[in-house]
Amino acid sequence: MTDMGGRAPSATFGSELRRRRKEKDLSLRRLADQVYYSFGYLSKLERGEATPGLQVAADLDEALGAENQLLELAADDALGGLRLSKPAQLPSGVADHVGQHRELACLEAVRAQTTPGSARSVVVTGGAGVGKTSLALRWAGQVAEHFPDGQLFADFGGWGPRERRAPEEVLEEFLSALGVPSVMLSLTPREQMAALFRTLLAERRLLLVLDDVDSSEQVLPLLPNAPGCMVVVTSRHRLDGVTRTGAMQVTAEGFAPADSRDLLARVVGQARIDAEPAAAESIAARCSHLPLAVRIAADQCAAHPHRSLTELAEELAEDPLDWVSPPGSAAGVRDAISASVERLPSEAAQLFRFAGLAQGELDMQAAAAISGWPVDRARRWMQHLCDEHLIVETARDRYRMADLVRATAAERLQSTEQPETIALAVRRWVQWWAHSASAASAQLAPHLDLPALEAPDLAVASLIATPTNPIAARRWWELNVPQLASVIEQAAEIGQPRAAWSVAVLSGHYLASTTRYRDWVAAMSTAASIADAAHDVPGKAWCAYELGIALAVLRRHDEALAHLSEAVRLRDSLDDRVGLAWAHCAMAATVLDMGRYEDARRTAAVAADEFRRHGNDFGVATAMVWLGTALQRLGILDQSLTELTGALARFDKLGAADGVALALVRLSDTYRLQGDHDRALDHVDRGIARRRQLQDDGGVADGLLVRGQIHHDQGDVAAARRAWTAALEIFDDRGDPRASDARARLATIPPPSRGET
Numbered sequence: 001m002t003d004m005g006g007r008a009p010s011a012t013f014g015s016e017l018r019r020r021r022k023e024k025d026l027s028l029r030r031l032a033d034q035v036y037y038s039f040g041y042l043s044k045l046e047r048g049e050a051t052p053g054l055q056v057a058a059d060l061d062e063a064l065g066a067e068n069q070l071l072e073l074a075a076d077d078a079l080g081g082l083r084l085s086k087p088a089q090l091p092s093g094v095a096d097h098v099g100q101h102r103e104l105a106c107l108e109a110v111r112a113q114t115t116p117g118s119a120r121s122v123v124v125t126g127g128a129g130v131g132k133t134s135l136a137l138r139w140a141g142q143v144a145e146h147f148p149d150g151q152l153f154a155d156f157g158g159w160g161p162r163e164r165r166a167p168e169e170v171l172e173e174f175l176s177a178l179g180v181p182s183v184m185l186s187l188t189p190r191e192q193m194a195a196l197f198r199t200l201l202a203e204r205r206l207l208l209v210l211d212d213v214d215s216s217e218q219v220l221p222l223l224p225n226a227p228g229c230m231v232v233v234t235s236r237h238r239l240d241g242v243t244r245t246g247a248m249q250v251t252a253e254g255f256a257p258a259d260s261r262d263l264l265a266r267v268v269g270q271a272r273i274d275a276e277p278a279a280a281e282s283i284a285a286r287c288s289h290l291p292l293a294v295r296i297a298a299d300q301c302a303a304h305p306h307r308s309l310t311e312l313a314e315e316l317a318e319d320p321l322d323w324v325s326p327p328g329s330a331a332g333v334r335d336a337i338s339a340s341v342e343r344l345p346s347e348a349a350q351l352f353r354f355a356g357l358a359q360g361e362l363d364m365q366a367a368a369a370i371s372g373w374p375v376d377r378a379r380r381w382m383q384h385l386c387d388e389h390l391i392v393e394t395a396r397d398r399y400r401m402a403d404l405v406r407a408t409a410a411e412r413l414q415s416t417e418q419p420e421t422i423a424l425a426v427r428r429w430v431q432w433w434a435h436s437a438s439a440a441s442a443q444l445a446p447h448l449d450l451p452a453l454e455a456p457d458l459a460v461a462s463l464i465a466t467p468t469n470p471i472a473a474r475r476w477w478e479l480n481v482p483q484l485a486s487v488i489e490q491a492a493e494i495g496q497p498r499a500a501w502s503v504a505v506l507s508g509h510y511l512a513s514t515t516r517y518r519d520w521v522a523a524m525s526t527a528a529s530i531a532d533a534a535h536d537v538p539g540k541a542w543c544a545y546e547l548g549i550a551l552a553v554l555r556r557h558d559e560a561l562a563h564l565s566e567a568v569r570l571r572d573s574l575d576d577r578v579g580l581a582w583a584h585c586a587m588a589a590t591v592l593d594m595g596r597y598e599d600a601r602r603t604a605a606v607a608a609d610e611f612r613r614h615g616n617d618f619g620v621a622t623a624m625v626w627l628g629t630a631l632q633r634l635g636i637l638d639q640s641l642t643e644l645t646g647a648l649a650r651f652d653k654l655g656a657a658d659g660v661a662l663a664l665v666r667l668s669d670t671y672r673l674q675g676d677h678d679r680a681l682d683h684v685d686r687g688i689a690r691r692r693q694l695q696d697d698g699g700v701a702d703g704l705l706v707r708g709q710i711h712h713d714q715g716d717v718a719a720a721r722r723a724w725t726a727a728l729e730i731f732d733d734r735g736d737p738r739a740s741d742a743r744a745r746l747a748t749i750p751p752p753s754r755g756e757t
Contacts (some may be wrong), residue, residue, distance in 0.1 A: 071353035085179035099259030129292030156215030171292030216241025260284035267298035279309035356409025360482030364397035369432035438464035443473035497534035541570035581610035621650035661690035
């Protein structure tokens with residue numbers, strides 16, 4: 001019976017030597033001839049009358065194919081009387097290490113396990129600057145007492161400026177730290193040191209921290225087979241070779257916002273953070289909540305105690321990557337990220353540079369469009385970037401790059417690629433974005449006129465996103481709208497002003513429906529400047545129209561009317577009669593909100609007539625809604641009912657669900673004013689239901705305002721209060737200016753009585 005290593009459980013060196021020799025059918029004299037040791041010496045070794053040196057054992061191991069078994073027995077004999085040292089090699093950790101509670105819990109869970117026959121081991125992996133080393137050292141310091149035989153530490157120099165270390169070099173240092181005499185080390189062949197190391201650790205309880213490892217090959221010889229030991233390896237790679245030995249992999253992530261704030265407070269001082277919380281949040285966000293970046297930024301702030309955090313945050317915002325990469329320091333963020341980038345294969349490096357063009361998340365089709373590659377090829381190298389922790393996969397085929405990593409990619413794009421190559425990549429990116437936005441907007445508002453786009457390049461056409469329903473379209477916008485401002489600017493930079501303002505116009509319906517009014521105004525203002533600089537009259541007309549609507553929603557009525565008047569003038573000069581009608585329609589809605597009901601009636605009538613002349617039924621129905629509402633406010637209820645009923649029928653025929661909902665709510669108000677409360681409630685409830693189906697919370701709240709007014713007219717104050725309160729909550733949650741309307745109505749009724757629900 002033999003043990004797992006192939007030798008008898010109670011074998012001595014002599015008995016094992018004899019067994020191995022006989023297995024090879026060698027006489028003692030023939031073995032002596034092969035290894036160049038005397039027959040007499042080998043005979044004494046077999047009889048236990050001589051003690052083998054480690055080199056002798058190694059030579060016999062090799063000659064007999066004993067797989068280090070003879071060396072381990074010789075080491076046992078040699079070390080039998082050796083008093084081993086208790087190493088304490090852990091360097092001091094980062095004093096202000098915060099957060100990473102999930103990762104710490106994973107490490108502790110592994111320590112608490114019992115793993116028969118092998119050491120417990122963890123690979124802590126993650127990107128540059130994410131705090132792998134400080135995490136490992138913080139945890140190791142906390143649990144050192146559980147490893148009474150000591151702690152060993154080695155920095156393998158995998159990604160820093162130092163030379164990468166070989167496992168044999170580290171093994172020799174570890175053996176020396178354990179108290180193995182230098183003379184014994186000098187006699188031990190380097191290839192045999194791993195066996196000696198495992199032998200020494202077999203019955204001991206040590207903690208090993210192997211830091212900044214580049215490859216599995218660096219550390220595999222250092223993994224002990226001792227259940228009392230534990231190994232923590234840190235690396236930017238997954239180290240599949242190590243995990244295949246049973247090691248658990250823990251991915252270290254960046255800080256949560258609260259952790260970033262905690263670190264800033266510890267370094268800068270809680271009082272400064274409390275005095276300028278918004279500036280502190282801005283600093284942390286600009287650092288992408290990357291632990292290394294937050295730490296450097298905190299040190300920079302602490303070094304300037306007489307400057308406000310607001311001033312420092314503004315300085316950081318100008319060039320975040322530069323700010324967290326101090327000159328003359330090899331420990332800055334730029335160098336840390338660059339160390340990963342410089343080792344990428346050429347195709348992965350190129351895709352990394354191109355991917356930096358996209359703000360926010362990037363999906364696979366977009367990555368393929370930017371690179372000009374087939375999807376399969378782009379997917380292969382995007383996955384490689386994920387493995388290197390330069391991007392994060394947030395969902396299937398969707399990726400996110402941290403802002404500081406993106407800044408590094410942008411720098412490398414400009415310094416590596418030719419200007420024409422960059423321009424082509426940006427062109428493909430803008431085309432993909434614009435045509436995908438057009439497809440999504442067509443799903444959200446299928447009856448609205450949208451700007452016509454130039455045909456995309458062949459390499460882009462098959463990659464364009466094509467949402468097949470409003471929910472998918474809204475999801476597309478939700479994921480991609482963070483890129484809007486940068487896409488507009490990028491299109492202008494490569495001489496594509498039409499694409500720039502078209503993208504802004506296409507975003508309008510989504511931004512309005514999600515109450516991102518200020519983003520809408522900002523996008524349209526930028527687009528208007530681009531169209532004006534390019535002397536693009538159709539673009540100026542579109543931008544004036546969209547900007548007017550956005551400002552009207554914000555109730556900046558005078559500004560809105562100025563832009564809408566300009567849209568009327570420009571569309572008239574272009575003889576764009578349908579566009580002119582839409583501008584009149586928007587003006588009617590604006591003056592209606594201002595209380596200028598007669599102006600609204602006249603303008604809406606002009607719009608309706610123009611739409612009729614050009615056979616635009618959706619436009620006719622929309623103008624009829626505003627005309628009917630103006631007549632309602634003027635007290636001309638029969639005509640109001642005719643216009644609104646006609647609008648509802650047209651919308652219903654067209655299958656325009658949003659138009660149907662709008663007309664139902666407006667009709668309900670007219671029925672209310674006629675005293676027909678039952679019909680009013682029926683119409684408003686149908687309108688609210690339609691809005692809910694469309695996931696239009698603002699429309700729901702608008703309907704609730706009318707519903708509350710119907711209840712109020714009926715004398716049901718409690719029901720009115722419930723409807724108006726619900727509307728107020730929605731408006732406040734969305735930051736909608738119509739919240740003031742709900743508050744004004746609630747102010748007209750007494751507060752709820754005790755026990756009222």
